[in-house]
Amino acid sequence: MSAMSRRRPLITAILGRVARAILAAAAIAAAAGAAGGCGDRAGGWSAPAGQPQAIGLAHSVALLDLPAQRIVALAAAPHGALAPRRTPTRRNVVAAASSPRGDKLYLLSAGHRAALGDPIPDEEPLLTAFDDGPALPVEIKLGLTDPLDGLAIDPSGSWAVIYAAGKDGSALVTNPNELVIVDLAAGTARHHTIHSFGGRPERIVITRALALPGGPAPLLIVQAPQQLALLPLAPGGAGELAEITVRLAGPTAVNPPPPADIVFDDGDPDDSGDTRIGIRFQGDRNLMMLQLVASSDGGAGFLPSVNVADAGGVPSDIAFVRTDGGMRLAALVPATSQAVLIDPVTTATTLFALPAAYQRLSLVTDGAGAPGGPDVALLWQGSAAASAGGVAFWELGQAAGRPFRSIETVAIADPVTDVLAVPLAGAAVKILAGTQAFYVLDLAARTAAPLVTSTALKQVRLTVSPTGARVWAFRPGATDLAVTDVGSKQVRSLRADSSIDAVFEVGQDTGDGRSLIALHQVGAIGATVYDVDAPDDTGRKIYGGLLVEGPYAN
Amino acid sequence: MQTDASGRLPARGSKLRAWLPVLVALVSSFSLATGRARGEDAPALNTVLFGSPQRRASSAGDRWQAALGMRTSWIGGAGFDPFSDNDTLAQGSLVVTRGLDVGARPLALALGLSLDLGHSDATTRGIDADLDLQRIAVVLEPRYLLAPGLFVGGRLAPGAQRVVASLHDPSAPSTLATSFWTPSVDASLTAGGRLNPAGARAGFWLLAEGGYGWSPSHDLTLSPRLSARDASKAGATSLGTLAPRAPFMRISLALSY
Secondary structure, eight states, rough: OOHHHHHHHHHHHHHHHHHHHHHHHHHHHHHHHHHHSSSSHHHHHHHHOOOEEEEEEEEEEEEEGGGGGGEEEEEEEEGGGGEEEEEEESEEEEEEOTTTTTEEEEEOOOOOOOOTTTTSBBBOOEEEEEEOOOOOOOEEOOOOOOOOOOEEEOOSSSSEEOOOOOSOSSSSSSTTEEEEEEEEETTEEEEEOOOOOOOOOOOOESSOOETTTTTEEOOOEEEEESSEEEEOOOOOOOOGGGOOOESSTTTTTOOOOOOOOEEEEETTTTOOTTTTEEEEEETTTEEEEEEEEEOSSSSSSSEEEEEEEOOOSSSSSSEEEETTTTTEEEEEEEGTTEEEEEEETTEEEEEEESOOOOOOEEOOHHOEEEESOOOEEEEOOOOTTOEEEEEEEGGGGGGTOOOGGEEEEEEESSSEEEEEEOTTTTOOOOEEEOEEEEEEETTTTTTEEEEEEEOOGSSSSEEEEEEESSSEETTTOOOOOEEETTTOOOEEEOOOOOOOOOOEEOOOOSSSSSEEEEEEEEETTTEEEEESSOOOOOGGGOOEEEEEEEOOOO | OOOOSOOOSSSSTTHHHHHHHHHHHHHHHHHHHHHHHHHOOHHHHHHHHHOOHHHHHHHOOEEEEEEEEEEEEEEEEEGGGGGGGSSSEEEEEEEHHHEEEEETTTTEEEEEEEEEEEEEEETTTTEEEEEEEEEEEEEEEEEEHHHHEEEEEEEEEEEEEEEEEEEOOOSSSHHHHHHEEEEEEEEEEEEEESSTTTTSSEEEEEEEEEEEEOOOOEEEEEEEOGGGGGGGGOOEEEEEEEEEOOOEEEEEEEOOO
């Protein structure tokens, strides 16, 4: 036997052992990989961030990171610092609203109903109040099995009303007229079913505290197609007995026009019997006025006195105003370029010819009128399609005696599409949105300083700062950002490095400084932070991946 | 196997795959060196690297060993979650040791160097997150020879680990990244079996190792990669604390001479 032939079995044996060793190593490695796969991460890591709803609070921007079942609050600090604060939420958040002061965020969660073997425990529908700070959330039980999805907070932040906003309930049987009224201070909830003529609530209005005959209280106004329900919100209220139902059409009406607008006025603060509600209907020239007069019938302490008046055309906007002749309901009738004042007691009307077909009005008495005197209303078109007519001041102190001299126009070559309030008590300015510019309207001097935009204003979003000192302008999806000082009209252009989707001016969590947080809602959400007191490009701080950091609930 | 729109393989593990040829080349070079050592022109190199034939014969064992393997670690900390959807980190390993005759057979001692190159990535909150872990360590390994061609041992490997973490978030102007070095120590048990007869000049081995790799926790604070002029504009994004310490297992094929 040759040497070559003796070597072949040896080489074959070696190769065989190597092959078996490789197979064994591969099998062991595969088993190790499979074992490693058992340690899966929490599901939140794999959920795309999407475009979370962002809600501005006083000192932070709350991002509702619902796929990860949490809130990420971006709190600003000096020098562009950003401190994310992560708080878990309950399951299936269906609605969110902030308190009027921005110190709370309320989340309505539908919870979870566990089937047999479900690893997720039962969780009932809850209203959770999150503090704009480090305080722990407070949960309020609602006593519901099936969730409601509408949430309204009253202007004082004392009450919340939960109702069926969606048309498609998942439950076998749903009462669409059921309300859950939550006393936010006490953390208690009570249920109330409004009287119905077959309809369901379409709109919830909660007024500020009014001087009602039964005592000062916010008034809950529930609008349905055929009726209004009025319910004072008072601690320990009279429940079902306190509800006043006002039918909006006669019993023989087949298709009554639904309400388009509801306004209210407290009247004389010392008179608890002159609270009024005005109602405008869609496509209808009639206006309804209710006066809540004291009555011992029922539990509310008042009954409505109803009057209906013809505005002479289909009104586009209404408001209660104080004139030199007393309280009136003012209405604009653009089809005839007229305004009308209606006496809510006698329904007598006074017509005013207007220089343009104004469609919207708002009261600017605080800045343009005398304190405690008759009102001054600002009139504007409210539509980019309208012909240029600028804005007009309507002096209601001269409405009775010299109606032809009560209108003063401010010539603006642009149709005014919107009027932004400057949220500062006694502020003597408004921001007017045109089509190619926005204007700082000085209510006292009655001048309008134009601030021209490089693109159509409908592509620009304007945000007035909570202090009323600045107007932020940006183009959604672009990197352009500008801030205008309302007082000096000085404009500063700022640069962002990613496209901007929303901006929020918030107070810093320490000191009196303020920051602007510009959100970039792509990927895992980014932000650019600017120091508001000295806004410039060099001081900006750029953040990315804000929704990545855990922990996440399993 | 899934491919992306351009037909390429997905990026996951691509860096690891990129390093594997390097490791293979290193082992191949070692193998070639030993092969050349058998040639007529190689005795000088052979002697320099592996000692004289007399010394090798007197030590009755393989002196040099180069192992190429796969290390799998199970990192359970939340800081690793952005970069892995199963807590597993795979690393390619190259370990080169030299046996020392301590004169107390069947005990032996091996000293050497190890290099672990690993990468993990995952889609996290809809964006790509990458983590590179590179460890270089000194190996100190006492071995007990159970039988010819079979040994068990313990290994201590102090070293240093480089960590590079990045997030590719379109909301940021550039990749969010951070990198740092940390100390590291591996402590493990090893076992090896020779696959070919002991009389052969080169040995082929299957090595198995299991143990614990420790390194200190470190905060992952990422910021956009900006030029020095713009560095002050970079805000920090925290990803929590990464604690890359975990039990691990390593399977290797080794060549000895």
